[in-house]
Every structure is written in C-alpha cells, then in structure tokens.
Amino acid sequence: MTSGETDTDSTTSGTRLRTLLRLLPYVKPFRWYLIGSAGAVLAAMVCGLATPLVIKAVLDGPVAGRDPGSLGWLIALITALGVAEALLVWARRRLASAPGPRIEANLRADLYRHLQRLPVAFHDQWQSGQLLSRAVTDLSTLRRFIGFSAVFIVVNTTTILLGIGVLFVLDPWLGLITLACGVPLVLVSAHHETRYAVLARRSQDQAGDLATTVEESVLGIRVLKAFGRGPDIARRFAGQAAAWRRTELAKYKVLAALIAVIILLPELGLGLQLLVGALGIADGTMTVGTLVAAVTVAGYLRWPIDSIGWLLADANQSATACERYWEVRDAEVTITDPAEPADLPATGGELRFEGVRFTYPGAGAPVLDGVDLVVRPGETLALVGPTGSGKTTLTALVPRLADVTGGRVLVDGVDVRDARLADLRATVATAFEEPVLFSASVRENVALGSPGATDDDVWLALRVASAEDFVRALPWGLDTRIGEQGLSLSGGQRQRLALARAVVGRPRLLVLDDPLSALDVHTEAEVERALRRVLSGVSALVVAHRSSTVRLADRVAVLDGGRVTAVGTHAELLATDPGYRALMSALDSEQEGAVAS
Numbered sequence: 072m073t074s075g076e077t078d079t080d081s082t083t084s085g086t087r088l089r090t091l092l093r094l095l096p097y098v099k100p101f102r103w104y105l106i107g108s109a110g111a112v113l114a115a116m117v118c119g120l121a122t123p124l125v126i127k128a129v130l131d132g133p134v135a136g137r138d139p140g141s142l143g144w145l146i147a148l149i150t151a152l153g154v155a156e157a158l159l160v161w162a163r164r165r166l167a168s169a170p171g172p173r174i175e176a177n178l179r180a181d182l183y184r185h186l187q188r189l190p191v192a193f194h195d196q197w198q199s200g201q202l203l204s205r206a207v208t209d210l211s212t213l214r215r216f217i218g219f220s221a222v223f224i225v226v227n228t229t230t231i232l233l234g235i236g237v238l239f240v241l242d243p244w245l246g247l248i249t250l251a252c253g254v255p256l257v258l259v260s261a262h263h264e265t266r267y268a269v270l271a272r273r274s275q276d277q278a279g280d281l282a283t284t285v286e287e288s289v290l291g292i293r294v295l296k297a298f299g300r301g302p303d304i305a306r307r308f309a310g311q312a313a314a315w316r317r318t319e320l321a322k323y324k325v326l327a328a329l330i331a332v333i334i335l336l337p338e339l340g341l342g343l344q345l346l347v348g349a350l351g352i353a354d355g356t357m358t359v360g361t362l363v364a365a366v367t368v369a370g371y372l373r374w375p376i377d378s379i380g381w382l383l384a385d386a387n388q389s390a391t392a393c394e395r396y397w398e399v400r401d402a403e404v405t406i407t408d409p410a411e412p413a414d415l416p417a418t419g420g421e422l423r424f425e426g427v428r429f430t431y432p433g434a435g436a437p438v439l440d441g442v443d444l445v446v447r448p449g450e451t452l453a454l455v456g457p458t459g460s461g462k463t464t465l466t467a468l469v470p471r472l473a474d475v476t477g478g479r480v481l482v483d484g485v486d487v488r489d490a491r492l493a494d495l496r497a498t499v500a501t502a503f504e505e506p507v508l509f510s511a512s513v514r515e516n517v518a519l520g521s522p523g524a525t526d527d528d529v530w531l532a533l534r535v536a537s538a539e540d541f542v543r544a545l546p547w548g549l550d551t552r553i554g555e556q557g558l559s560l561s562g563g564q565r566q567r568l569a570l571a572r573a574v575v576g577r578p579r580l581l582v583l584d585d586p587l588s589a590l591d592v593h594t595e596a597e598v599e600r601a602l603r604r605v606l607s608g609v610s611a612l613v614v615a616h617r618s619s620t621v622r623l624a625d626r627v628a629v630l631d632g633g634r635v636t637a638v639g640t641h642a643e644l645l646a647t648d649p650g651y652r653a654l655m656s657a658l659d660s661e662q663e664g665a666v667a668s
C-alpha cells in the first residue's frame with residue numbers, strides 16, 4: 072500500500088466514523104438496551120475468563136496437595152460462574168433483540184417519508200433498484216451492526232485485553248505467545264474480511280444485474296421474439312452468469328485462506344505454549360495449574376480474536392451502507408411549502424403562465440423559454456406541439472412536480488410557489504398519459520385523488536368518468552383489487568379510473584396529459600365520452616396528441632421552440648396557421664398509422 076493510500080484510508084476512516092455517528096439520534100432512545108446488552112456479555116466473558124483461574128486453584132491446590140478438603144467451595148464457585156455466564160448470555164440475547172429491528176424500522180420510515188417529499192427530478196435521476204437496495208439490504212446491514220457488531224467490537228476488544236492481561240499475570244511468556252499469534256491473526260483476518268466484503272458486494276450487484284436481465288427478458292419477451300433477439304439476450308445472460316460465478320469462486324478462495332489462517336495460528340500458539348509450559352514444569356518454574364489455566368484462557372480468547380477481523384469488516388460494510396443511506400436522506404427537498412403561504416381564492420379557475428422558463432438539471436438548453444399562456448375559468452385549452460416541444464414539462468409545473476427556472480405560474484392570481492402544496496394539489500388535479508394504478512382496491516385507487524372521499528364521492532367520480540358500469544360489473548365492486556397484483560384491466564378502463572381519480576376531489580383545475588393517446592380507436596370513444604363529462608364545469612389544460620382530443624377543447628395553443636407560437640380555436644388556427652394545419656395532419660396520419668398497426 073502506498074503512503075498516499077494510507078492517508079486516504081485514514082481520512083476515509085474519519086469520514087466513515089462520522090457517517091456512522093449520524094445514526095446516534097436513532098440509537099439514543101435504545102441506549103439502555105445496548106449498554107445493558109454490552110454489560111451483560113462483558114460480565115459473561117469475565118465469568119468465562121475467571122473459570123480457568125478456578126481450575127488452576129483446583130489443580131495447584133487440592134489436586135497437587137492431594138487434599139480434597141478445599142475442593143467443595145472451588146467446585147461451587149466454578150458452578151456459580153457457569154450459571155452466571157449462562158444467565159448473562161440469556162439476558163444479552165433478550166436485551167439485544169429489541170433495538171435493532173426498531174431502529175431499522177425508524178430509519179426505513181424516515182427514508183420512505185423523505186423519498187415521498189423529494190422532487191420528481193430526484194426520482195428521474197435514481198434507478199428504483201438503487202433506492203430499493205438502500206431501503207432493504209443496506210438497512211438490514213445497519214440493523215446487524217447496531218444490534219451485534221458494534222456491541223461485540225467493544226466487548227471482544229475488552230475481553231482480549233483482559234484475557235491477555237490474565238495470561239501475562241499467569242506467565243509473561245505464555246502471554247507473549249498469545250499476543251504474537253493474536254496480532255497477525257487480527258491483521259490477516261481484517262484484510263481478508265475486507266476483500267471478502269468487496270467480493271460479496273460485487274456478487275450482490277452481479278446477482279442484481281442478472282435478475283434485471285431475466286426480468287427484462289420476461290417482460291419484453293414479445294419484443295425480443297418479434298425482433299429475433301433471443302440469442303443476444305441469452306449471450307448477455309451467459310456472460311453475466313459467468314462473471315457472477317467467477318466472483319463466487321473468488322469469494323470461496325478468500326474464505327478458504329481465511330479459515331486456514333484462523334485454524335493455523337492458534338494451533339501454533341497452543342504448541343508453543345505447551346512446549347514452554349512443559350519445560351517450565353520440568354525445571355519447576357511453572358505449575359501444572361498455571362499451564363492448564365493459560366491454555367484454557369487462550370482457548371477462550373480464540374473466538375474474540377478470530378471475530379475481531381470480521382467485526383471490523385462488518386463495521387466497514389456498515390459504514391458503506393450508512394453512506395448510501397445518507398446519500399438519499401441528504402438529497403435536498405427543493406419543492407416545499409413557502410415560509411408564509413398565501414391562500415388560494417375559494418372560487419375561480421384561471422391558470423396563467425407568465426414568461427415561464429424551464430431547464431432540466433444538467434441540461435444545456437432550456438426546454439421552455441418564455442411561455443405566456445392563459446387558461447380562462449371554465450375553459451378547456453388543448454396544448455399541441457411537435458414531439459419533445461415541452462408539453463408534458465409545462466403541465467408538470469402547475470402542481471409543482473418541478474419548479475420554473477424563470478417566470479411564474481399563477482393559479483387564480485397566486486404564484487403556485489406561494490401556495491401551500493396541499494392547497495395547490497387539492498385545487499389542481501392531474502392525470503398522466505400512462506394511467507398508473509396501484510396494487511390496491513378500486514376504491515383506494517380512486518380515493519388517492521382525495522383522501523377523505525366517501526363511497527358516494529367515489530361512485531360519483533366513477534359516473535363522471537364513465538367507469539361506473541364496468542366497476543359495478545367487477546367481482547367485488549369497489550373492493551376489487553387491481554394493479555400489478557390484482558385484476559388486469561383494459562387500457563380504456565385504466566384511463567377512466569385515472570380520470571375518476573383526477574375528479575374525485577372536485578378540483579377547479581385539471582391538467583391532463585393526453586388520456587386518449589395510448590388507446591385504440593374503439594376504446595378511445597369510451598374515454599372520449601368520459602373526458603367530455605370530466606371537462607365540463609372545470610378549467611383544463613390538456614396536452615393533445617390526437618386531433619380527437621383537440622376537438623374537445625375550446626381553444627388550442629401551439630407550443631414550439633420553447634414558446635407558445637399560436638393560440639385560437641381549432642377552426643381559426645386551421646384557417647389561418649399553415650404550421651398548425653401541418654401539425655394536425657401529422658397527428659392524424661400518426662393516429663391512422665397507430666390504428667392500422
């Protein structure tokens with residue numbers, strides 16, 4: 072290792088310790104359990120270390136002197152030590168079982184709460200698998216560390232120091248031999264355990280990659296077959312499986328070497344102790360009792376010494392898990408309630424964009440570059456534009472899924488950033504192009520749009536969204552479970568439930584990303600009917616990918632090059648704007664192409 076590496080390592084150790092110390096607020100409520108648990112196990116180890124001293128007293132006293140008279144209390148003492156050790160180990164187990172799972176649950180609950188508050192921009196940048204592994208695997212690593220490894224690092228270090236002290240008191244040479252074998256054992260095992268942890272981590276990642284390949288090839292089986300890409304994905308799978316096998320083999324090699332060292336060094340130590348002891352007994356400088364006690368103490372220290380290596384490696388691994396946890400927790404919640412929120416008016420329904428600019432984080436050019444647009448109370452405004460012109464981005468700015476980077480978005484004259492998020496999201500409802508349904512009942516999926524909604528509210532919303540009939544026909548009505556692990560619904564049914572979810576809270580303003588775009592022409596008619604009812608009586612901004620959606624609107628705005636280039640009724644724009652005519656015919660031919668395919 073170079074000196075540079077050593078410096079980096081020591082800086083990293085400091086940082087890692089600080090990262091682990093950030094867990095203290097979570098640990099503090101359970102400190103007495105942990106202190107009690109460490110105290111119990113330490114006391115148990117002291118009992119264990121005292122036992123060889125009583126054995127020495129038996130051998131050098133009643134046995135050497137052939138005087139069984141004093142044997143009684145020594146046997147009683149050794150039995151008492153054994154009973155105390157057993158009770159203390161039991162107490163430790165009882166005390167240690169409580170904090171770990173509860174600390175883990177609290178850490179996980181806070182992580183989940185934070186993830187819900189983080190802006191969409193954060194979720195765009197993070198893979199769901201990465202968040203999942205932090206919420207599950209990393210937190211179990213931390214639970215094990217807090218409930219076990221952290222306690223045993225303290226306890227085992229104290230036991231080793233105490234045990235070696237006892238050995239030195241019994242005989243300095245015997246103490247020196249244990250020390251000479253113990254130090255390299257700790258160093259070698261710490262080194263091997265760190266290597267093992269790196270390989271174990273790699274193996275976990277490779278297993279995850281392999282699982283992703285299997286998942287993708289199962290979900291995308293139709294595409295893979297249609298394009299004849301089966302052999303390619305099979306090759307990718309074989310490559311990943313071979314890499315995983317190599318890592319697993321490397322893991323076993325490290326483990327085999329580690330186990331050999333763990334067995335070899337203490338056995339060498341034992342041989343040397345017996346040699347020194349036998350010579351000492353022969354020339355009368357050592358008693359049999361001392362040798363037996365020393366060998367027993369050295370045996371007792373075997374586990375604490377062996378385990379220090381992997382406990383330190385576990386601490387290292389836990390620090391990494393902790394860093395990964397705080398990486399997410401430290402991500403800034405940029406979309407929050409203002410310090411002094413303004414009230415949204417009780418009635419109205421006007422949506423206004425004033426000089427709105429928006430640039431995605433890390434992107435060079437703005438997507439929106441000075442958008443001015445008004446949706447009047449009660450009107451439906453369709454937003455059209457070439458693909459990638461920023462229509463979806465503009466709609467995301469209204470419920471503050473993202474914040475403008477310039478200009479302002481006003482709902483009834485109030486800048487959306489000045490309103491309370493809860494008020495804003497109760498006033499503005501959204502439905503997206505892809506209707507996401509959760510693994511829950513129809514009732515829960517619809518009521519997501521308004522948590523206090525009664526069954527009557529849900530039925531009313533379903534009626535408005537033309538979904539009442541098919542929901543009544545479901546096997547358990549509102550209680551029917553849908554979504555990933557429930558009943559499969561058709562695309563049109565899913566869209567109508569998403570529309571019902573948008574209207575259940577009776578919002579004043581609807582922001583919809585074309586609910587018709589992904590539907591076939593027959594289903595489209597049903598959803599169109601639903602949409603017509605949903606849109607009556609509210610103000611709406613609807614992204615339109617189809618001319619049928621455009622026809623539902625009172626006015627149309629064209630977004631191009633980051634700006635609104637034309638606004639008017641569909642008929643006006645068709646008559647006056649050649650660009651609009653071209654766009655509409657492109658949308659129609661796209662739609663025909665989609666229907667034909």
Ligand SMILES: Nc1ncnc2c1ncn2[C@@H]1O[C@H](COP(=O)(O)OP(=O)(O)OP(=O)(O)O)[C@@H](O)[C@H]1O
Pocket residue numbers: 195431432434438456457458459460461462463464465
């Ligand atoms: N999360 C993101 N990070 C960076 N760039 C993005 C992100 N989402 C969209 N973009 C980019 O912003 C631009 C506008 O995207 P947006 O989805 O708003 O367009 P759109 O008009 O709705 O497109 P379409 O009609 O195809 O749905 C595109 O160039 C897109 O690549």
